[in-house]
Amino acid sequence: MIKKFFFPLLTAFIFFTGCAVSNKNYNPNKKYTRQELQEDYSLLRNILEKKHPALYWYTPKDSMNFYFDSCYNAIADSMTELQFGWQVLAPLTHNIHCGHTSFSMSNHWNxxxxxxxxxxxxxxxxVMGDTMVVTGNLNHKDSVIKKGMLINSINGIRNHEMIRQMFQYLPLDGYSDNVNYVRISGNFPYYHRNIFGIYKNYRVGYTDSSGVEKTILLPMFNPVIDTFVRRRKPPMEPKPPRSQLNKERRESYRSMEIDSTINTAVITLNTFSNGGGRHLRSFMRRSFKKIKKQQVKNCILDLRSxxxxxxxMSALLTKYLRNAxxxxxxTAYAVAKSFGPYSKYIHQGLLSNIGLLFISKKKKDGNIHFGYWERHWFQPKTKNHFDGQTYVLINGPSFSATTIFCNAVKGQSNITLAGEETGGGWYGNSGLLIPDITLPNTKLKVRLPFFKIVQFNHTIKNGRGVPPDLFIAPTVDGVRRSADRKMEIVKSLIKSSQQIKQE
Known part of the structure; x- marks a missing residue:
């Protein structure tokens, strides 16, 4: 567990870096009593044991009881919200091995x-396997540690051990930990701070340009500025109109461009969420209509984010590409008919209870089944269906509904999954309805998937994600070049196949 004295240092610095708190009555340094924390934890355990459909899917009940008890015993005499979240809830949710069961800080904290x-x-x-490569340095005056250097240890902890420890605080589906390499790589300082604490100095082992291992003492990144010196603020630019902001947000969800040099459409879809709404549906329709009109023969579908x-929305995309x-x-089933008697702690719990009366039904196996998804067959699109060669780029963050799409198209002769194993489970996962539990004292949140899903024509339950047909791993050279190797390699394959056909 994280040593207690690190967190007071962190929160003290947080106060010093910004005293203008938008939540007037919120104090991130507030200490909750052990009794308050135990009440929150016991409530969470009760909800998970009675409502979580896959609590024992990858962790046997006796092992899960051990983790429940050990995390309960880790509750100290008093803890802040941050301490309780990372020292207690993070390791607990990790051991459930359900990627949709994770904790988050309170709305006030955020x-x-x-x-x-x-x-x-x-x-x-x-972070790639046991390798850690520098991608950025917050201490801009540091002339020693540069982009592309290999880091071998931090404060005496070697790479493989550090990554192993960090993974014990992060959620995952089954044993598909590929998503957590990407999470840590996206914000290593954030995860290192919350898991190991902060230090005034870090002893970092690295490999220099000549291949020699060395160590250096690096000061922590300190964002503190002289708050007593009034700085002239730059003039505020006028806020863009809402329509422009909405357009920019939609475009961040998806894009499509045609690379005429290799007769290939490149479609990027970063979400299937309701944020895309009807715009995502119309985007797919316009994209495949344009692809057909311009007689594009190849498609790269980027689902890595x-x-x-x-x-x-996932099924809609499948209909444009799948040929059967x-x-x-x-199967899709829950272990309870409603969220009662815990509805008041669950986001839109009462409303969800009403909806569950109409969409689910108890069957002979004793479980509550979501019959529509178990019965409904989808038909491929006849209009603007794409039958050309398709490469689907995947990696760890390819999750949930994206994994369902990958399972549906995998094995089709004109579709190649390229990249790395998905973070979402191939056999299945939990989802469909995923509200937040809000703990009454700390206001910390834990996601609660309500239905267990076993995929259509599923593979064996081995805890892994959907594997690529063409494995393309990240490399140190690729990081140093800031290269998108997966996109580079797939485009090269398309170009090579075209040259072969021309010959």
Missing amino acids: KYISDKITPSFPLFLK NGGGDIN PFKVVD
């Missing part, structure tokens, strides 16, 4: 921290 830069470990690192969302009827799932 609002408080949104405009603050906190002290941290100074290096951003790309797609964490899932609306299964209906399909279902989304073989």
Whole structure:
């Protein structure tokens, strides 16, 4: 567990970096009593044991009881929200091995921290297996540690051991930990700070340009500025109209461009969520219509940042590419009919209870089944269906509804999954309805998937994600070049196949 004295240092720095708190009555340094924390924890355990459909899917009940008890015993005499979340809830949710069961800080904390830069470990690192490569240095005056250098240890902890420890605080589906390499790589200082704490200095082992291992003492990144010196603020630019902001947000969800040099459409879909709404549906329609009109023969579908969302949108995309009827799932069931008696702690719990009366039904196996998804067959699109060669780029963040899409198209002769194993489970996962539990004292949140899903024509339950047909791993050279190797290799394959056909 994280040593207690690190967190007071962190929160003290947070206060120093910004005293203008938007939540007037919120204090991130507030200590909750052991009794308050135990009440929150016991409530969470009761809800998970009675409502979580896959609590024992990858962790046997006796082992799960051990983790429940050990995390309960880790509750100290008093803890802050941050301490309780990372020291207690994070390791608990990790051991459930359900990627949709994770904790998050309270709304007050998120609002408080949104405009603050906190002290941290100074290096951003790309993590690949046991390898850590520098991608950025927050201490801009540091002339020694540069992009592309290999980091071998931090404060005496070697790479493989550090990554192993960090993974014990992060959620995952089954044993598909590929998503957590990407998470840590996205913000290494954040995860290192919350898991190991902060230090005034870090002893970092690295490999220099000549291949020699060395060590250096790096100061923590300290964002503190002289708050007593009034700085002239730049004039505020006028806020763009809402229509422009909405357009920019939609475009961040998806894009499509045609590379005429290789007669290939490149479609990027970063979400299937309701945020795309009807615009996502119309985007797919316009894109495949344009592809057919311009007689494009190849398609690269980039789903590497797609964490899932609306299964209906995932199914819609499948209909444009799959050449045979399909279902989304073989089975989808819950272990309870409603969220009662815990509805008041669950987001829209009462409203969900009403909806569950109409969409689910108890069957002979004693479980509550979501019959629509188990029965409904989807038909491929006849209009603007794409039959050309398709490469689907995937990696760890390809999750949930994206994994369902990958399972539906995998094995089709004109579709190649390229990249790395998905973070979402191939056999199945939990989802469909995923509200937040809000703990009454700390206001921390834990996601609660309500239905267990077993995929259509599923593979064996081995805890792994959907594997690529063409494995393309990240490399140190690729990081140093800031290269998109997966996109480079797939485009090269398309170009080579075209040259062969011309010959």
